[in-house]
Amino acid sequence: MPPQVLLLAAIGAGVYAGYSFAQRALRNQKLKATAKSTAEPKEARDLGNLVHDPKTGEYRPQA
Secondary structure, eight states, X not given: OXXXXXXXXXXXXXXXXXXXXXXXHHHHHHHHHHHHHTSOOOOOOOOOSEEXXXXXXXXXXXX
16 A cells, blocks of 8 residues: 555544544533533522612612
């Protein structure tokens, strides 16, 4: 077999291995992000009495 064919086969195998590794790494990263986002939601904090701020139209904790 000519050396060029062997070289192309080796390059192709390397590209395929790199592509497979990248796909696996991205899939694992996506699964971790999904697991983190579906974790238990944070509990609401008790802020005490809220006062309406007429300038902004928002409610803020009473100082």
